[in-house]
Amino acid sequence: MPFRSNSYKQLKYGKLSFSIIAGLLIITMMSAFMLSIVLEREDGTKWLMMIVGGLSIAILLFLIEDRKTFLMGFIAFSTMISLDIGLRGRPTGFHGTSTLTLNLTHILMALMYVLWAIEAVREKTGKIHIKFIPLISLALFIGWSGLSATKTTPDMQGVEINKMVPYVLSFFLFFYLVNNIRKFKHFRAILIGLSLGLLLHSAQGLVQAATGRLITIPLITAGTATKHSTGAERVLKGATTGGEVRIEGGAKHPNALARKLSLFIPVLLLVALFYKREPLLRLFFAGTAFLALISVLLSLSRSGWGALYIAMAYGAILLAYKYKVLAKVVFAAIFIHLIVAVPILTTDNAISRRIAETGVSFEEQRGSAYSRIYHFQAAYNYISNNPVLGVGLGMYARELDKYDNTPLQMAYHGKVSVHNTFLFFAGESGLPALILILTFFGSVFYYGHKLANHPSLLAQMIGVGLNMGLLSTYIALTYTAYPLEYLTSIWVPLAAICAIYLNPHLFRGNSFDD
Numbered sequence: 001m002p003f004r005s006n007s008y009k010q011l012k013y014g015k016l017s018f019s020i021i022a023g024l025l026i027i028t029m030m031s032a033f034m035l036s037i038v039l040e041r042e043d044g045t046k047w048l049m050m051i052v053g054g055l056s057i058a059i060l061l062f063l064i065e066d067r068k069t070f071l072m073g074f075i076a077f078s079t080m081i082s083l084d085i086g087l088r089g090r091p092t093g094f095h096g097t098s099t100l101t102l103n104l105t106h107i108l109m110a111l112m113y114v115l116w117a118i119e120a121v122r123e124k125t126g127k128i129h130i131k132f133i134p135l136i137s138l139a140l141f142i143g144w145s146g147l148s149a150t151k152t153t154p155d156m157q158g159v160e161i162n163k164m165v166p167y168v169l170s171f172f173l174f175f176y177l178v179n180n181i182r183k184f185k186h187f188r189a190i191l192i193g194l195s196l197g198l199l200l201h202s203a204q205g206l207v208q209a210a211t212g213r214l215i216t217i218p219l220i221t222a223g224t225a226t227k228h229s230t231g232a233e234r235v236l237k238g239a240t241t242g243g244e245v246r247i248e249g250g251a252k253h254p255n256a257l258a259r260k261l262s263l264f265i266p267v268l269l270l271v272a273l274f275y276k277r278e279p280l281l282r283l284f285f286a287g288t289a290f291l292a293l294i295s296v297l298l299s300l301s302r303s304g305w306g307a308l309y310i311a312m313a314y315g316a317i318l319l320a321y322k323y324k325v326l327a328k329v330v331f332a333a334i335f336i337h338l339i340v341a342v343p344i345l346t347t348d349n350a351i352s353r354r355i356a357e358t359g360v361s362f363e364e365q366r367g368s369a370y371s372r373i374y375h376f377q378a379a380y381n382y383i384s385n386n387p388v389l390g391v392g393l394g395m396y397a398r399e400l401d402k403y404d405n406t407p408l409q410m411a412y413h414g415k416v417s418v419h420n421t422f423l424f425f426a427g428e429s430g431l432p433a434l435i436l437i438l439t440f441f442g443s444v445f446y447y448g449h450k451l452a453n454h455p456s457l458l459a460q461m462i463g464v465g466l467n468m469g470l471l472s473t474y475i476a477l478t479y480t481a482y483p484l485e486y487l488t489s490i491w492v493p494l495a496a497i498c499a500i501y502l503n504p505h506l507f508r509g510n511s512f513d514d
Contacts, residue, residue, distance in 0.1 A: 066185070067115060068112070068115065068119075068180065068186070069183070069185050069186055069189045070189065071108060071111065071112050071115070072180075072181065072186045072189045072190055072193070073189030073190060073192050073193035074108060074193060075105055075108045075109065075112065075173075075193070075492075076189070076190040076191075076192075076193030076194045076197075076492050077193035077194070077196050077197050078103065078104040078105040078108055078193075079105050079194075079197070079488045079489050079491065079492055080193075080194060080196075080197020080198065080200070080201065080260070080489055081104070081197055081200070081250070082103070082250060101162075101166070102169075103488070105173065105488060106169055106173075109169070109172060109173050109176060112176060112180070113172075113176060116176065116180065128179050129178060129179055129502055132178070132498070132502070133439070133443045134174075134178075134440050134443050134444050134447075134494070134498055135174070135175060135178065137436050137437075137439040137440040137443065138171055138174065138436075138440045139171060140436050141433055141436035141437050141440060142164075142167045142168060142171055144429055144430070144432050144433045144436060145163070145164065145167060145393055145428075145429045145433055146164060146393075147389060147429075148389045148390050148392055148393045148428060148429035148430060148433065149164065149392065149393040149394075150389070150392075151389055151390070151391065151392030151393075151395065152392040152393050152394055152395055153392070153395070153398070156392075156394045156395060156398055159393075159394035160392075160393045160394045162394075162485070163393055163394055163483070163484075163485055164393070166484070166485035167484060167485065170484065170485075170488075170491055173491050173495075174491050174494060174495050177491065177492065177495030177496070177499065178495045178498045178499055178502070181495060181496055181499035182499065182503055182506065183506070184458070184506065184507055187462055187496065190492060190496060191267070191268070191271065191285070191462075192281075194264050194492065195264075195268060195284060195285060195288045198260075198261060198264050198268070198288050198292050199288045199291065199292075200250065201249035201250050201251070201257065201260065201261060201292075201295070202249065202261065202288070202291040202292045202294070202295040203291070204216065204249045204250050205247040205248065205249035205257060205295040205298060205299070206247070206291065206294065206295060206298070208245075208247040208248070208249070209245060209247045209298045212245055216250070245298075246298075246299060246300045246301075247295065247298045247299055248299065249261075249295060249299075252486075254299040254300060254301050254304075255299070255301045255303060255304055255476070255480050256480075256482070256486075257295065257296075257299045257301070257304075258296045258299040258301035258303070258304025258305070258307075258308070258476075259301075259304055259307070259472070259473055259476045259480070259482070260489050261292040261293075261295055261296050262296060262304055262307060262308040262311070262469060262472040262473070262476070263469040263470070263472065263473050263489055263490065263493065264292070264469055264493070265289050265292050265293060265296070265308065265469065266311060266312060266315055266465045266466075266468035266469050266472075267461075267462060267465025267466050267468070267469060267493075268285040268286070268288055268289040268292075268465070269285075269286070269289045269465070270315075270461040270462075270464070270465040271285050271461055271462065271465065272285040272286035272289060273286075274457065274461050275461075296308060303475075303476055303479040303480055304472075304476060306475065307471075307472040307473070307475035307476045307479075308472045310471070310472070310475055311468040311469065311471040311472035311475070312468065313333075314468060314471055315464055315465070315467070315468035316329050316333070317329070318449070318452050318464060319452065319460075319464060322452050322453070372419050372420070372479060375418040375419045375420065375423075376418065376420060376423060377405075378400065378403050378404045378405075378418065379418040379420065379423035379424070379426070379427050381403040381404075381405065382396070382399070382403050382426075382427035383423070383426050383427055383430075383431065385403070386427075386430065387430060387431050388430045388431070388432065389429065389430045390426065390427055390428045390429040390430040390433065391427060391428060392428065393428055393429060394428070395428060396417050396418070396424060396427050396428045397417050417481045418481060419479060419480055419481055420477070420478050420479065420480075420481065421477035421478070421480070421481055421482050421483075422434060422437070422438065422477060422478065424481050424483070425437050425484075437484075441470075441474060444470070444494050444497055444498060445467060445470060445471065445474070447497055447498060447501040448463055448464065448466060448467025448470065448497040448501075449464075449467060450501065451463030451464055451467070451497065451500055451501065452464050454500070454504070454507075455504075456506075456507035458507045459500050459506065459507040462496070462500065463496075463497055463500050463501075466493040466496055466497050467497060469493055470490070470493055470494065470497070473487075473490060
């Protein structure tokens with residue numbers, strides 16, 4: 001991204017346009033900071049970083065020639081961190097956030113829409129894709145969720161708003177990326193931005209494992225005001241009582257860390273193996289993927305391990321079948337299992353103990369794989385009684401005592417949601433919402449699967465690698481509850497796959513072998 005040598009008045013989009021953008025950005029940052037003081041909500045260190053970051057972006061936009069590419073990488077990085085504006089909502093006392101959170105990604109997205117509008121006026125822009133299955137299904141899902149909000153009780157309307165606003169913002173982010181990722185350098189910037197975020201999470205997790213303490217970095221640590229108490233207890237309890245230490249990096253939970261890292265490990269590994277143009281960048285991707293793999297293991301997330309394992313197997317078989325090297329891949333897999341997996345599983349260590357662990361008390365059983373059966377049973381009761389609109393947006397945990405007839409009696413011990421994101425959507429917003437979100441995720445996965453036949457090796461590796469990561473996330477969603485407003489890291493890979501599919505000539509002349 002070279003810097004311009006011409007004068008300030010000759011900037012591509014004009015002095016006035018960027019002066020307005022920079023001014024709005026600075027005003028937004030300062031207003032948010034003052035609001036946080038009034039609400040007594042935010043951590044001062046995080047807000048200082050927010051203001052400095054905003055001013056830095058404003059200055060760089062005046063200097064950098066290829067602003068879109070720069071912002072592509074920056075917005076990818078922002079989806080991996082937690083630099084946000086938490087506005088206090090009405091406390092609900094039930095599962096679900098009572099805080100409306102706007103983060104750095106949303107600010108960058110607004111900036112990119114302004115640039116897109118200027119670009120549309122001054123230059124020719126490519127075709128805008130609207131009639132596209134993922135876009136339509138996601139828009140309909142959000143609309144149906146809005147209809148289900150009509151069943152939300154007045155005391156839960158704060159949670160309802162805190163869900164709908166992120167839904168809409170996520171759609172606009174997805175829509176922008178699908179229609180603006182059009183060049184190889186955009187993907188390069190996105191992979192670098194994602195890798196930086198991945199590296200920070202992995203490094204923080206490894207420090208937690210080494211020290212047994214909840215070491216946090218304000219830039220990436222989840223939560224706007226205080227650290228998630230459950231995650232803190234898991235790390236500190238393991239270190240002080242002789243139990244297993246589960247790292248969580250900057251996520252809210254060890255399972256969330258495993259899901260976030262597994263989303264990007266496959267694509268970084270494939271690019272590191274086959275990218276031949278830039279050795280240092282290839283080494284950076286490989287090193288980041290390696291550290292992320294170690295962090296996933298140390299998270300002791302069984303669902304995370306299984307999801308990543310299946311995703312890697314899917315990608316390996318897909319590419320091996322295409323390139324007619326299936327026998328070699330099978331042999332390599334057997335060899336790796338013999339030298340790596342077998343020693344781990346046949347000796348006494350944290351990983352083998354975690355795999356064999358079963359719950360005894362309710363608190364232990366509540367988060368175990370076995371308790372999912374009772375969660376699913378309760379979810380079935382929700383869906384069978386409210387098949388069209390569900391129980392209402394934000395109402396799942398609120399209504400648990402009415403539908404929990406399981407031996408576990410989860411409602412008696414506390415308000416919780418089903419440990420399955422898809423059943424959560426169906427329970428809250430009905431079967432139509434489930435069908436629409438499955439159509440959205442399934443269509444993107446189909447397009448990613450088709451990219452294995454793309455004429456460009458580069459497109460194959462990026463597309464299939466991202467699809468492997470998404471598959472690991474889809475699997476994780478069946479074992480854990482991740483409300484859509486928390487899944488900020490999935491929108492870039494989802495949109496990137498769609499962009500490659502919609503622009504088949506995107507990678508012409510950018511082969512790995514050039």
